[in-house]
Amino acid sequence: MSITVTPHLNFRGQAREALEFYRTVFGGQLFIVTNDDAHSTERPEEAAQVKFGQVTAENGFSIMAYDVPASRDYDQGVNSLFVSVRTPSAEETTALWNKLVEGSTVIEAFGPSFFSPAYGMLRDAFGVVWVLDVAVEYTG
Structure with a gap:
């Protein structure tokens, strides 16, 4: 059995843009599920935000991202990771x-x-x- 660790980054409305950028750097496939796709939209302006997103490349690179909804606290912090x-x-x-x-x-x-x-x-x-x-x- 092997274990894979994938960084999961949290954003406030920038997850799609970040994942698209990381794909240009590392290559791979982009997969995104929006709040609307997941039937979990809390506010209309958050419908197209990322509920689940991931870039996975054949070279082993993998990263996940999510847009934290406005109803939840979010503080990226300084040097949090x-x-x-x-x-x-x-x-x-x-x-x-x-x-x-x-x-x-x-x-x-x-x-x-x-x-x-x-x-x-x-x-x-x-x-x-x-x-x-x-x-x-x-x-x-």
Whole structure:
């Protein structure tokens, strides 16, 4: 048996836009169920918002998203989570960084670090903090 962990991001009306953007970066299939689709619309202006959304790619990337309805508290917080993307090569990490950085605020400049040949941290246009690096084998 194996376990898969998929980040599930919460938004307030931006889930579709975020998922569409992540699909342009990582590829894969986009699946969205709106509040109307799920027959769970609380307010007419939230009918087209995302009740369940996911991007899944053949390369193993998977992320989920949801629009928190106005009837529920929502506070994205500061540094509430980081989404970490690790690849086997600097070339692959660099290619993803170059796409994801568009419209983002760089927190840690992309480049070599003491623990990885390629590393960077950014906050995207949707407020999500991403950490990208090359996975290296640690020895103790």
